[in-house]
Amino acid sequence: MSPYDKSASARPKSDRSAPKSGSKSPKHRGYRPEAEGAPVKKRWDAADRDARGNNRSGDAGRSDTRGAGRPNWEPRKPAGSNPRFGGNREDRDARNGARGTDRYERPARGYDRDSRPARDDRAPRDDRFDRPARSIDRADRAARGYDRPARSFDRDRPARNDRADRPARGYDRDTRPARGVDRDERGNRPPRDDRPARSYDRDDRAPRNDRFDGSSRPARTDRDDRPARSDRPARSFDRDERSSRPARDDRPARSYDRDERSSRPARDDRPARSYDRDERSSRPARDDRPARSFDREDRAPRNDRFDGSGRAARTDRDSRSSDYYPKRDTHFTPEDDVKLEKLQAEVITAGEVAGKTWGDLGLGDNLTRQLIAMGAPSPFPIQAATIPDVIAGKDVLGRGRTGSGKTIAFGAPLAEKLLEHGGAKDRKMGRKPRALILAPTRELAMQIDNTVQPIARSVGLFTTQIYGGVPQQRQVHSLQRGVDIVIGTPGRIEDLIEQGRLDLSEVTVTVLDEADHMCDLGFLEPVQRILRETATVTRHGARAQKLLFSATLDKGVAKLVDEFLTDPAVHEVAGEDQASSTIDHRVLLIEQRDKSAIIEQLAQGKGKTLVFARTRAFAEQLADQLEDAGIASTSLHGDLNQSRRTRNLQLLTSGRVNVLVATDVAARGIHVDDIELVIQADAPDEYKTYMHRSGRTGRAGKEGTVVTLITRARRRRMEELLDRAEIKAKMVDVRPGDVLLDELAGA
DNA sequence: AAAAAAC
Known part of the structure; x- marks a missing residue:
């Protein structure tokens, strides 16, 4: 049975009051009992779709005016520079950025601009944003205390996107106490409202050295003199304790906590957090810290819970969520940096490539035109090596030095392959994606899309980005409209599969970028599960393809190669060491x-x-x-x-x-x-x-x-x-x- | 041990 199977037996999770949607969880701040079971997101979707005329692409940063005249492997303008929001904010941000004070000051805006689909349609929010808080005069902002609300708003924003039907304002603070439960240990913190406004704003922050000198603590650079820490419980302890709580097992909670802390102004009674953490991480061992076995005791029952229940799906899912609380029994030694054997590769030399055109490699006219328009007049060696094999339907391993043009090496032939069977002519709502590109980080996924999307679009194919950290709604919309190529990171992709919103069963070309990294601990298993969701044969009976690329491709990918690839062609470029x-x-x-x-x-x-x-x-x-x-x-x-x-x-x-x-x-x-x-x-x-x-x-x-x-x-x-x-x-x-x-x- | 990856 697939781990993502939708059958009742495969989804006991929702029966255990641990549903995936935050708004339905009693543990979530957005919990509203009366809304349980109601199609909250759906309602918002429909209204939103009507309101904005259904004319927006699902992804940020889509404009074909970008990127002309650049080297061929290079992304076009990064996502988030979508011109549809006009230039004013961009310009203002540019000014702030140039002053170098932008980092924490106005976080809410970035989100707003980059990922929020339709805020213009929502009166309450507009109201919020039209207040004088907009002023870029930081002193003014700080005096009015706007910095802090803006910030918490920012953190909640993603979750809220799909919940416009509930009262937006003041929500953050009303529910704050609930979260405080998690932080009893640090309880001597003054009530939130008594604290000075959040001030990552560098102008109203005490100089770093003062902050520590004043409290008789050594300057931060003095790592060897560690401040006494007895005045509060050790933070790592907090975390372990928290993670051992049954009620919170199923979510990480880390980022919230950390984010929160990192935004807290310095307090006299303890060192600033970053200092604190760094200092701790440089400390080899802490005697006052609970033993690791603590964690293992906690984990053991969890395995038992699912083992023997006959539900392979649950076992799988569980092992995945345990990645958030990584197993600690793998012993680390720095000497573990083993150099694995390189895979035996077919070597192409730059000379062999000279004079070759995109057309020679098997790409069609539209693709060729597009690549040239993107500033790639002719193929780089790694591209010349892999493109013909990809078009021929082979599994391919490609090793090309960093910055050697790997994205086009898989992106272009992938588009060509999809064209062969139907392609743009087959476009219809809700069609299933036929290609998948996996990357280890969100930024890389965005960047790959920035390169692949215009290539795909030139032949009428659509891409979408599927990664975490942003509201999933727009991504789901894209999928519902129908896309051909999904580009993303493992977590969200698995999440959407599990929710039944992403179906990879027609994916016949799968690309792993940074493939060796995707085989590392913590990535391998999700990647394996995702690959198992993809098709094994095309609808024409050909074998589905897997393409693995990395600058450091070695035998570390064997686990994936053995299970998913058949007789792969291995390519590298001569002299590119x-x-x-x-x-x-x-x-x-x-x-x-x-x-x-x-x-x-x-x-x-x-x-x-x-x-x-x-x-x-x-x-x-x-x-x-x-x-x-x-x-x-x-x-x-x-x-x-x-x-x-x-x-x-x-x-x-x-x-x-x-x-x-x-x-x-x-x-x-x-x-x-x-x-x-x-x-x-x-x-x-x-x-x-x-x-x-x-x-x-x-x-x-x-x-x-x-x-x-x-x-x-x-x-x-x-x-x-x-x-x-x-x-x-x-x-x-x-x-x-x-x-x-x-x-x-x-x- | 750290980093990344879901809500």
């Missing part, structure tokens, strides 16, 4: 205490800079620190809501900000024009991570610099890692103020 790339790799040997100062100096450059940190907290902290140092910067990591993630990435893409501090969420696939410098504030643990991070620069033959900061103690490990990556890098001792840093910054 890291050694031949245009990236200048440097390893800087530094003192730990100098790290901040060195990063500041490196980030001074005029060019775009991407800084990688190991943890979300450190990424956030670094971004703050750089801003405090007068460097316009922003952050990208999983602690941000999706609107911020999208917006912050766009700040860098558009050049409104020159520095982005990110976790490894940005390590793979993300393309931003002209990143000149990649700084690895924390060295990566895996050679693959190094390769993907560094691949954010030096794209399409451009030059770039990658700087990795390590302490001397780590030198040996770093050398081994570089060996595996086959990268040669100079190692240099560096101290703050050294001229070399300015040179590397390209200032």
